[in-house]
Amino acid sequence: xxxxxxxxxxxxxxxxxxxxxxxxxxxxxxxxxxxxxxxxxxxxxxxxxxxxxxxxxxxxxxxxxxxxxxxxxxxxxxxxxxxxxxxxxxxxxxxxxxxxxxxxxxxxxxxxx
Amino acid sequence: xxxxxxxxxxxxxxxxxxxxxxxxxxxxxxxxxxxxxxxxxxxxxxxxxxxxxxxxxxxxxxxxxxxxxxxxxxxxxxxxxxxxxxxxxxxxxxxxxxxxxxxxxxxxxxx
Numbered sequence: 001x002x003x004x005x006x007x008x009x010x011x012x013x014x015x016x017x018x019x020x021x022x023x024x025x026x027x028x029x030x031x032x033x034x035x036x037x038x039x040x041x042x043x044x045x046x047x048x049x050x051x052x053x054x055x056x057x058x059x060x061x062x063x064x065x066x067x068x069x070x071x072x073x074x075x076x077x078x079x080x081x082x083x084x085x086x087x088x089x090x091x092x093x094x095x096x097x098x099x100x101x102x103x104x105x106x107x108x109x110x111x112x113x
Numbered sequence: 114x115x116x117x118x119x120x121x122x123x124x125x126x127x128x129x130x131x132x133x134x135x136x137x138x139x140x141x142x143x144x145x146x147x148x149x150x151x152x153x154x155x156x157x158x159x160x161x162x163x164x165x166x167x168x169x170x171x172x173x174x175x176x177x178x179x180x181x182x183x184x185x186x187x188x189x190x191x192x193x194x195x196x197x198x199x200x201x202x203x204x205x206x207x208x209x210x211x212x213x214x215x216x217x218x219x220x221x222x223x224x
Contacts (some may be wrong), residue, residue: 007155018123019134030150031210040122040216041205041216042201042214042215042216042217043156043201044205044214045211045212046208047212048211050210058211059211090155090156092156097161097210098143098144098205098210099144099161099205100162101146101158102146102156102158102212103158104155104156104157106154106155107155
């Protein structure tokens with residue numbers, strides 16, 4: 001869907017570097033989510049946000065930082081990248097937390113060497 | 114912790130055969146959603162079930178939600194090459210904002 005965009009699509013970086021993944025949605029959805037997808041684990045929630053300036057931890061938050069100063073943007077930062085953070089990262093948004101579908105971006109494939 | 118188990122992990126079928134994936138939760142779900150992810154793509158919402166015993170159909174796809182709201186299934190009749198991908202279930206536990214995801218079932222069509 002064009003309504004939620006992630007950048008970059010691909011990123012290669014080195015251990016110890018800081019890297020920020022961007023997510024932008026045009027629907028004015030209240031809720032936004034960051035997931036990582038690894039083989040055999042499905043989708044695991046890293047952080048989510050219920051509104052601007054409201055964020056909360058998901059299942060696997062360690063090593064990640066998020067912010068949400070504007071409703072439409074929800075960047076994810078790896079402060080000091082580790083190889084275990086090599087993954088595909090998906091951003092999603094929904095109108096409410098429950099009973100509404102989540103709409104996903106195209107993902108960022110992140111490789112940490 | 115709260116889990117949604119999804120089986121099988123992979124299913125190989127000949128084109129035209131049926132396909133079924135199952136999800137089981139350790140606790141009661143308030144709803145269950147199904148998503149499809151094509152190879153190299155992102156998850157795309159298919160359907161949501163909310164009521165106990167609910168059955169919904171989308172063309173060749175049939176979705177069921179168990180009476181106890183702890184299990185669900187997706188059945189595809191007469192698979193086609195366009196059905197290839199990974200199918201995920203995801204549900205909310207009561208009063209919990211986080212969707213709990215199954216690990217997915219990858220549908221592979223044998224040549």
